[in-house]
Amino acid sequence: MTTQTAPAPNGSGQQASRAPRSHDAGPGNAVEARGIVKHFGATKALDGVDLTVRQGTVLGVLGPNGAGKTTLIRILSTLLKPDAGTAVVGGYDVLRQPRQLRRTIGLTGQYASVDELLSGSENLYLIGRLLDLPAKQAKARAAELLERFSLTEAAGRPAKTYSGGMRRRLDLAASMIGRPRVLYLDEPTTGLDPRTRNEVWEEVQRMVADGATVLLTTQYMEEAEQLATDLTVIDRGQVIANGSVDGLKQQVGGRTLQVRPSHPAELPAMAACLAERGISATVTDTGLLAVPITDDAQLTVVIGVLGGRGFGIAGIDTAVPSLDEVFLALTGRPTAPQTAEEAVR
Amino acid sequence: MSTATTVPGAEFADRRIGLTDHLRHIGALTRRNLMRIKADPESMFDALLMPIIFTLLFVYVFGGAISGTQGAYKQWLIPGLLGTTGMNLAMAVGTGLNADLKTGVMDRFRTLPIGRASVLIGKVVAEACRGLVAYTVLIAFSLVIGLQLKTGITGVLAAVALSLVFGMSLVWISMLLGLTLDNAQAVQGIGMLVLMPLQFGSSIFAPPSTMPGWLRAFTRYNPLSNLADACRHLINGGPVAHSVTMVLLWSVAITAVTAPLAVARFRKVT
Structure with a gap:
């Protein structure tokens, strides 16, 4: 313990006093x-x-x-x-x-x-x-x-x-x-x-x-x-x-805002109203309005627009693409089946 | 929080691991192994209870039949059991290594800037400490039931030392098993499978002179017979030169053959 080198105050000069770097390490x-x-x-x-x-x-x-x-x-x-x-x-x-x-x-x-x-x-x-x-x-x-x-x-x-x-x-x-x-x-x-x-x-x-x-x-x-x-x-x-x-999210699609209407009959009208504002929205098989969003501000806008027009909203949720969806978007096929590879991870 | 303590950081990364560092690492790892024993007292059973149960069973159930008197049998059996205590301790090194490999604790150690051998040495030192307790308890118990130390304390200490030397040579075999087999139960199982016949096919429990010829031949070349004879003579008095020399030769031979294999395996696995 007597050989213990006195530690420098934490965080000070770590970059400066570091031992020589290997040549192939890029700075930063x-x-x-x-x-x-x-x-x-x-x-x-x-x-x-x-x-x-x-x-x-x-x-x-x-x-x-x-x-x-x-x-x-x-x-x-x-x-x-x-x-x-x-x-x-x-x-x-x-x-x-x-x-x-x-x-x-x-x-x-x-x-x-x-x-x-x-x-x-x-x-x-x-x-x-x-x-x-x-x-x-x-x-x-x-x-x-x-x-x-x-x-x-x-x-x-x-x-x-x-x-x-x-x-x-x-x-x-x-x-x-x-x-x-x-x-x-x-x-x-x-x-x-x-x-x-x-x-x-x-x-x-x-x-x-x-x-x-x-x-x-x-x-x-x-x-x-x-x-x-x-x-x-x-x-x-x-x-x-x-x-x-962010770049990858754009490539594979970011979050999706899912709006559950109070009156399902209004779904087409809701989609049309968003389209007027340049926001694309689709009606899902499960009776939801799905709106792809890239940031939180957009979420506020969508809810604001719908609320402002007097549409009733019963529930909202956001969904992130699953690993499967990411893989589908990137490779055109779902994730590899988990086989023998798993054993040797 | 960052000012509460200082940690030797990257600026000291190039510092070599010196002797005092190695000693500190071994100390910390030994302490860890001792705390594991404390946290899991059942692990002491093998080292403590087995010799006592064997002593009670053999001295009082079979002793009279084997030796004529229980007193004579105590002097026969207990030194032999004392001798094999080192062997039982050695087996625990393998099971401990195996557990560390399987639970990922070894991986944690391997990502730390310490010598790999420190992990192993820490185990051996902790087992030696466990041994101190085991030898003390066995000797104290034997004295209570009437074992006579005919050569005094020196004889007993010599027997303990011999037991430890032989045990050390078995650490390598234990290591090989621990690093090769799937789980701690398998290590223990295989260990028992090998040790049981060796123990009973020796002069530990009964004089080989009453055994059939083939078994007598086996016991003659069984190192556990040499070990039991040596401890018996050390404690009761008698010619020790041959048996002690044989035990030492066996220890050297076992180490010479298995240590390189165990070290190679250790390097490969860790």
Whole structure:
């Protein structure tokens, strides 16, 4: 412990004093992967994947089960070696500088986990010590994160007694002990109920607000839309689309506003009234008025127009395109059937 | 919150992992394993209860029949059981590694800037601590039921040391099983399958002189016989040179063969 280098005040000069970058890391990119290939026996889990996460942004990697998302995360966190390709995270090469890279990243996922027999605070303390924090600081950091993730009350209980949401929050806290510059979240809300999912989303949004760079994998378009700035869509180990969330939304269609009229007979009149204002609307088989919208302001306009003309509205809802619809729009076919690929994710 | 603590960040990423770092990592991981034992006391049963149950069962049920008197049988059996305690501890290393692999805890460790061997060493050290308790309890219990330490405390300590040395060589086999098999139950099952015949086909429970020729041949080359004989002679007094040498040779041989395999497997899997 006497060899402990005195840590600089948090956040100061991280860019300036960082160790030499690899030459192939573009400035401003926290993660750069080029041509990543990974085979498991005869299965091609990843088949030449390129991916870039800009500093301080959230990249969503969207894809169905078995698309290769977790394999990609495992390669970028040094848990797996790629068969081909290069990847640089925070300026460090995954193959040549794994030790430095590990100091740069935090991983929360379906795989990296907490010790169920240990309490929440013991789990965090252990990781702090393994990240070379002095005992006192490790305790303080654990307490600080437990409070931040609303786990203070449960801090002394074994993690196996935690609910799904609490466990996921402890997992998030564990990955943040070392203030990682790049955070990987591998399907952070898969299997959670909607309320818990919202809790996790809020935490991720807070981390991003604090300046974290995040690489997030998900199966849900809604999650990507909530959290990500950029999107990379992968399917069967290949990138099939890439760009900003807004750009992709335009490509695949954004949200749809669904209006349930008080008097179904008025549906055609409602559509016509919106058409006058240049807003296209369609009447669905289920007796709803469906209006594609790209932002919240448009939603207000549509409701205002309908209300202003005296149409009765019984209910409104917005729907985000599902992963299936995204895939249909991008590839012209639905998501790949979940077969053997799933086993080797 | 960002000012509450400071964390060695990316600016220290290039720092090498020094000896004190390794020791701290091993310490933290050992502490974790000890806390796991504390949180799951049932895991102590194997190490604590089994030797005691065996002692009670064999001394009081079969002892008179085997040795003529229970007193004589205690002096025969208990040193042997003491010897195999190290073996039981070794098996726990494999099941523990297996559990860490399956639950994803190992993945978490592997994304941290620590040496991979620290995870393993932390397990071995924690098992050694568990062993301290196990040896103490077994010896105390034996004294209560009337075991005589004919060579005094030195003899017992020597027997414990030999048991630990032999146990260490089995850690590699335990590791191989833990890193290869599907789940902790399988590790335990296969371990039992191999250890049971070795234990009973040895001089631990009964003198081989009453066994049929083929079994006697087996017991003669069974390292557990050497281990039991060595511990018996260390505690009761008697010629120790041959049996102790054999145990040490076995330990070296087992380590020489299985350690490289286990290390290779460990590198591949983790």
